[in-house]
Amino acid sequence: MNSxxxxxxxxxxxxxxxxxxxxxxxxxxxxxxTHDTVRQLKDALKECEDNNCSVIVTGSLGRGExxxxxxxxxxxxxxxxxxxxxxxxxxxxxxxxKTIVNxxxxxxxxxxxxxxSHDLVHYIAGTRDTNENLTRRILLLSESRALTNSAVxxxxxxxxLDRYVRHDRSVRRREAKHYNQVPHFLLNDVVRYWRTxxxxxxxxxxxxxxxxxxxxxxxxxxxxxxxxxxxxFASFAGRLFNPSDAAVEDExxxxxxxxxxxxxxTEITPLDLLAVVASHESVQxxxxxxxxxxxxxxxxxxxxxxxxxxLEKLPFENATTDELYNFLRDxxxxxxxxxxxxxxxxxxxxxxxxxxxxxx
Amino acid sequence: xxxxxxxxxALAKGDFTRGIQLQRQxxxxxxxxxxxxxxxxxxxxxxxxSLDLSDFEHVSFHAPSRIQPEDEQTVFELLSSLPPxxxxxxxxxxxxxxSLWRTLGARLCIENMDARKQxxxxxxxxxxxxxxxxxxxxxxxxxxxxxVDPTMASAILMLTExxxxxxxxxxxxxxxxxxxxxxxxxxxxxxxxxxxxxxxxCPLIIESVVxxxxxxxxxxxxxxxxxxxxxxxxxxLQHS
Numbered sequence: 001m002n003s004x005x006x007x008x009x010x011x012x013x014x015x016x017x018x019x020x021x022x023x024x025x026x027x028x029x030x031x032x033x034t035h036d037t038v039r040q041l042k043d044a045l046k047e048c049e050d051n052n053c054s055v056i057v058t059g060s061l062g063r064g065e066x067x068x069x070x071x072x073x074x075x076x077x078x079x080x081x082x083x084x085x086x087x088x089x090x091x092x093x094x095x096x097x098k099t100i101v102n103x104x105x106x107x108x109x110x111x112x113x114x115x116x117s118h119d120l121v122h123y124i125a126g127t128r129d130t131n132e133n134l135t136r137r138i139l140l141l142s143e144s145r146a147l148t149n150s151a152v153x154x155x156x157x158x159x160x161l162d163r164y165v166r167h168d169r170s171v172r173r174r175e176a177k178h179y180n181q182v183p184h185f186l187l188n189d190v191v192r193y194w195r196t197x198x199x200x201x202x203x204x205x206x207x208x209x210x211x212x213x214x215x216x217x218x219x220x221x222x223x224x225x226x227x228x229x230x231x232x233f234a235s236f237a238g239r240l241f242n243p244s245d246a247a248v249e250d251e252x253x254x255x256x257x258x259x260x261x262x263x264x265x266t267e268i269t270p271l272d273l274l275a276v277v278a279s280h281e282s283v284q285x286x287x288x289x290x291x292x293x294x295x296x297x298x299x300x301x302x303x304x305x306x307x308x309x310x311l312e313k314l315p316f317e318n319a320t321t322d323e324l325y326n327f328l329r330d331x332x333x334x335x336x337x338x339x340x341x342x343x344x345x346x347x348x349x350x351x352x353x354x355x356x357x358x359x360x
Numbered sequence: 361x362x363x364x365x366x367x368x369x370a371l372a373k374g375d376f377t378r379g380i381q382l383q384r385q386x387x388x389x390x391x392x393x394x395x396x397x398x399x400x401x402x403x404x405x406x407x408x409x410s411l412d413l414s415d416f417e418h419v420s421f422h423a424p425s426r427i428q429p430e431d432e433q434t435v436f437e438l439l440s441s442l443p444p445x446x447x448x449x450x451x452x453x454x455x456x457x458x459s460l461w462r463t464l465g466a467r468l469c470i471e472n473m474d475a476r477k478q479x480x481x482x483x484x485x486x487x488x489x490x491x492x493x494x495x496x497x498x499x500x501x502x503x504x505x506x507x508v509d510p511t512m513a514s515a516i517l518m519l520t521e522x523x524x525x526x527x528x529x530x531x532x533x534x535x536x537x538x539x540x541x542x543x544x545x546x547x548x549x550x551x552x553x554x555x556x557x558x559x560x561x562c563p564l565i566i567e568s569v570v571x572x573x574x575x576x577x578x579x580x581x582x583x584x585x586x587x588x589x590x591x592x593x594x595x596x597l598q599h600s
Contacts, residue, residue, distance in 0.1 A: 051476060052536060080536050151475045154482075155509060162511035252553060253520055256513035260483070 012268070013275040013292070020289050026300035027065070027271065027292070033303075034066040037100065041072070041147050044096040048089060052080025054152035055093050058111070061101075062143035064269045065223065067303035072101040073110075075136065079117035079152050090114050110135055117156045124163050124189070131196060138193040141266050142230045157266050158259070164189070165259045172251065179254050181238025182357055186262070190231030197224045214314035214325055221332035222298040229339060230270035233277060236353045237262050240277070271295070282348045284341070291338035294331040301328060362586060363418055363563040364579050365390030370532070370540060370567045371575065374400045380411065382572055388579070390418040390563040392449065392528075398424045398431060405438045418563040420469065420499075420528055422449045429456045436460050447527045449499045452480040458492050468496040469527050472518065474504040474538050481508045483517045490522065498522045500558075501530035502551050503540070503567070512553045519557040529558060531582050532567040542568040542578050548585040555586045 017024055038061060045055055059073035060066045074097055076090045094112060105112040110132050120137045123129045137160060146153040164186035165171055171183045201220050205213055233240060238258050248254040265273055271292075278288040301307045301324065310324055319325055343354045365388045368379025376393055383391055391413070395401040401424055413419050421442055427435050432454070439448050447469035455461045461468055470489055473480035480489055481504070490496060498518075505515035519526065532540035533547040543551070564586060570578050 151481070151508065155475070158509050158511050158513065162513070166511065249520070250556070252516055252556070256511075256516040256520075259511065259513045260517060 011275070012272045012279065016275040016279050016288060016292070019279070020285055022289055022292065024292055024296040026296045026303055029303065030060070030065045030067055030299050033068075034061055034064045037061060037066050037070075037072075038145065038147065040100045041097060044100055045093065045147050048093055048096070049148050050089070051149070052152065053078050053086070053089065054149045054156075055147040056140065056144045056153055057147060058139040058144050060223070062139070062145050062269075063223065063226070063271065065271070065299060067299065067308070068305050069103070069302065069308045070101070071103040071105055072097050073105055073112075073139075074147070075111055075113055075115040077115050077117060077140075077152060077156060079156050082116075086114050117159065120156060121159045121163060124160075124185075131200070134189070134193055134196060138189065138227070138231065141234065142227045143270060144266070154263075157263060161186075161259050161262055165262065166255045171255065171258065179248075179251070179258075181242070181258060182235060182353070183258075183262075184357075187232075187235040187357060190228065190235055193231065194224075194228035197227075210316040212312055213316055214311040214319075214322075215308070218298065218301075218311060218325075218328050218332065221329070222295060222335060225336070225339070226270045226274065226295075230265070230273055232343075232354075233273050234262050234265040236350070236357075237265055239353055240349055277347060277350070278342060280347055283346045287338045287341045287346060290334050291342070294335035294338070297331045298328060298335075362560055362583060363390045364388070364566065364582055365392070365416070365418065365563065366566045366575065367392040367394045367422060367530075369394030369396050369422065370569050371572070376400075376404050376407070377411075380413070382575060384412075384415050386575060386579075387415075388575075389416055390565065391416045392420045392422055392565045394422040396422060396425050398427050398435070400424070401435060401438055405441060408442065418528070419443075420447045420449055420563075420565065423451070423454065425451045425454070427454050432456050432460070440464070447497060447499070449528075449530075451477075452489050453477060455493075462493055462495070465495045466497050466527075468493055469499045470496045471499040471501050471530065472504050474501075474534060475508050476538055483514050483521070486518055487521065490525070496525065497527035498525040499528050499530055499565075500526060501567075502554060503530065503532045503534040503547070506547065506550050507534045507538075510550065512550050515554045516557060519554060523557070523559075526559070526562055528563045528565055529586075530567050531564050531586075532569075540567045540569050542570055542574065543581050543585060548581065551585045558586065 013027065048055060054077045055074055056077050057072055057074050060070040061072055074093065076086065076093055078086055090113065115136055119133050120140065123133055124137070141157060141160065144153060165183050168183045168185040170185070171180055197220065201216055204216060238261060242261055248257055278291060301311070307324055314322055314325055343350050345351065366379070366383055368376040368391065371382050372379035374397065380391060393404060395404045421439070423439055424435060435454065442448065444467060448464060448467050449469045449471050450461070451471055451473065470480065470493060472486050475481060479485055500515065500518060502515055505518065506512060508514060531551070533543050535541050564582055566578055566582055568578055
């Protein structure tokens with residue numbers, strides 16, 4: 001597909017945009033840009049196809065929100081026997097990606113590396129689940145897309161979800177015909193990751209002497225928060241999108257169905273999933289409009305090189321007086337306010353779910 | 361006891377006579393005649409009238425896994441000439457002209473594919489195939505299903521959705537390059553998850569490549585993996 005054909009495919013977000021008579025130009029442009037960049041990356045990586053590997057991008061390319069200043073947060077996901085050749089492949093991948101997206105990946109080492117599926121599947125919680133491992137695992141679920149061999153990505157996502165669902169003792173028969181549809185283990189990790197992102201922001205403020213704080217702060221208010229929202233929706237998917245479990249024959253079928261339902265949420269972008277929920281009849285149109293308009297403004301600023309650069313170099317001392325920063329902070333308040341309304345006041349099912357599972 | 365047998369190809373590659381003989385000697389009552397390579401098809405089909413298969417309650421026939429489009433008509437005609445009660449196990453990649461294969465009705469037994477193929481791997485891809493071949497039956501290859509989705513959730517959902525089509529099961533442990541190995545502990549545990557969903561009347565065809573000396577043991581291992589008791593043990597292990 002070219003970008004024109006991509007635009008012809010109706011997504012939940014576009015359906016909502018049309019229903020509200022809104023125009024979220026920056027979101028649409030970011031999607032077109034993502035589509036074109038991903039197509040170029042796939043072409044460049046055609047010779048890197050391997051049965052046991054998948055080159056995966058997360059970040060804005062994974063979410064479908066790439067702008068002019070976006071980097072490519074990639075990993076070489078290996079699900080199979082170790083091979084010294086993987087190191088060479090990772091170098092080839094890095095060089096090929098650099099020809100399309102000429103911006104370095106982050107400095108933490110979380111991206112631009114080989115990632116073994118074993119760590120993602122086996123080290124969930126516990127002392128070996130490092131910050132890096134947690135980040136890779138949740139990003140794989142929430143905002144990843146495969147540039148090569150998507151079967152490997154899907155297989156590893158299935159395995160991670162199997163840990164979260166089938167091996168979670170909370171997900172099992174409660175009464176004769178009803179099962180608990182909310183995997184507590186997954187929900188806990190989603191909350192943990194959100195809190196980790198917030199803590200990482202504070203940690204980087206300290207370690208990097210507030211360098212680049214403006215961009216990180218605004219991303220925390222929008223795109224990072226969006227991942228948390230995705231995680232909550234995915235954890236609640238059994239109740240949100242499949243309220244009746246009466247049709248399943250046995251526990252195995254229930255677990256397979258629930259795992260598959262959550263896996264389905266990994267195939268659409270967080271914004272699209274938010275659009276699905278915001279399209280619910282119980283959500284007020286103004287709320288939906290406010291949420292997506294705010295996000296559109298966030299992407300609009302990021303897609304303007306001058307504004308993005310301004311934000312990146314903004315001294316912390318100027319925060320209270322800087323016009324651009326304050327504009328985005330106000331928009332982020334609207335975004336948060338709308339999200340709070342959806343979760344706590346308007347969506348009939350979410351209201352009860354967030355009360356039941358949100359905190360205590 | 362389930363009806364369990366071997367693919368002749370797993371036991372003796374293209375030497376189908378030996379593949380049959382090895383099973384008859386052991387009182388095995390299910391067999392799949394295998395012509396996995398195109399060159400093996402015509403000799404096997406022409407030998408069928410002379411083969412003594414009277415000991416077998418279940419006979420199926422595995423079509424070549426890869427053919428050229430120009431050979432499709434020939435392959436189809438050879439397969440059509442087989443006894444009508446035999447399921448013809450077909451990889452979807454050889455059905456270049458769906459209208460041709462649809463005429464086989466339920467004799468056409470579509471097999472789900474491994475991760476290297478481009479179709480027939482997932483629940484939705486298998487569903488699409490049955491949209492194309494609405495009367496076809498299903499040969500569920502649990503090894504392929506596990507390779508694509510080791511959690512076996514896909515296999516469970518395929519069995520739930522296509523139970524009425526299920527004609528036989530292919531069993532082996534699939535290696536990283538798609539090769540067929542004897543069952544190991546991980547594959548046994550995985551297959552135990554789907555055992556309850558497979559009717560006892562459904563034959564299990566083993567594709568594990570084993571020497572003659574290991575035939576009986578592999579049958580025992582497969583039989584144990586596919587008993588409901590194995591499922592119970594597996595569940596107990598998870599919840600302990």
